[in-house]
Amino acid sequence: MTTGQQTAHRPRAAAAEPLTEQRQRGAALPLLGLAAVVLAATGVLGLAEAEVVQAWRTLLxxxxxxxxxxxxxxxxxxAAIGAFVPPSLFAKALPKRPALAVPVAGVAGVVLPGCxxxxxxxxxxxxxxxxxxAAALTFLLAAPAVNPVVLVSTAIAFPGQPAMVAARLAASLATAVTMGWLWVRFGREEWLRLPKLPGGHTHGGSRWEEFRRGMQHDFLHAGGFLVVGAMAAATFNVAVPPGVLALFTDSPWLGVVLLALLAVLLSVCSEADAFVAASLTGFSPTARLAFMVVGPMVDLKLIALQSGSFGRAFAVRFTGTTFVVxxxxSVLIGAVVL
Incomplete structure (x- = not known):
């Protein structure tokens, strides 16, 4: 290819990058604004003072x-990882074999106190x-469930019950590692449709600019789906009568399934879900354990975030399998520990 031909192609590449950013903003900003529109509509329609609307708004x-x-x-x-950390660092930190990298990634989730x-x-x-x-997905599941903040909050929510803290740690870590190993055995990389960052670090470019653009991309992309998941969780919370829950408290097996489903629908942050579980005194300890194990790994906002970040096909397969596992x-650990 001649120098003139190369030059002719450069304007196209330069124009494609802003277009990509515009499309990403166009997909995310309407989702971010959806909640504001709904909230404004309740006031216009005279519903702002309705008790159910106030409860919905508060939960959202x-x-x-x-x-x-x-x-x-x-x-x-x-963004910091993408801009400043060399890829070789992760290759050195994790074992070469994916099957061995999975448990290491699960234990690494302890060091990030986030949801x-x-x-x-x-x-x-x-x-x-x-x-x-496999290792990245194991970390995704383990980090919100086994970090010190979550374990301390569980100990405070269940005073005098160290077995509940131990059961949560064991069940969450076992679930994350099991899912990583299942991905090693059955997962396919084509199921992951990871969005590309808007541009990348090039030789002589600014790493701080790459950091800014990477943070902007991820925040807009994931923030809109967080709002959608929060709206769905708030709607469920105000729509289901409390008396319906009492129908399941007499059956241990139905109680486990119900609280696991509630964890998905309520989408409570992992740092706070132990207090919700502790308040469900009519359910068995194993059912409340299932609530705390499932919630940080499968809930509405997490499903929405995974769909936006990795693709809908991945989210359906991964979250469905994670829920079952x-x-x-939880049932197995609960029967042994609790």
Missing amino acids: VSIVVQGMPFLLLGTVIS ECASVPVAGSLIRRGVTP AVLV
Whole structure:
């Protein structure tokens, strides 16, 4: 190819990059504005003073406020990894064999005191930097569930019950590692449709500019889906009568399934879900354990975040399998420890 031909192609490449950013903003900003539109509509229609609308609004804001700081933390870490950390670091830190890298990644989740909102962009950045998907996905599941903040909150919510803390740690770590090993055995990389960052670090370019653009990309991309998940969780919370829950408390097996489903629908932040579980005194300890194990790994906002970051096909396969594994492991650990 001649120099003139190369020059002719450069304007196209330069124009494609802003277009990509515009499309990403166009997909994320309407989702971010959806909640504001709904909130404004309740006032226009005279519904703002209705008790159910006030409850819905309060829950929506509380979920977003809980999740947004950790989402911001995750996007900052994700952008910093992409801009400043050489890919060789992860290759050296993790074992070469994916089957051995999975448990190491699970234990590494202890060092990040964040919720599931932070784990998705971090896992995406790890995969982009060459970490095996099995290890990155194990970290995604483990980080919100086994970090010290969550374990301390569980100990406070269940005073005098160290077995509950131990059961949560064991069941969450076992679920994350099991999912990593299942990915090693059955996963396919084509299921992961990881969005490309808007540009990348090039020789002589600014790493701080790459950091800024990477953080902007992940925050806009994931933030919109967080709002959608929060709206769905708030709607379920105000729509289901409390008396319906009492129908399941007499059956241990139905109680486990119900609380696992509630964990998905309520989308409580992992730092706070232990207090919700402790308040469900009519359910068995194993059912409450399932609530705490499933919630940080499979909930509405996490499903939405994974769909936006990795693709809908991946989210359906991964979250469905994670739910089943988490429930089974919770029942097994609960029967032994609790």
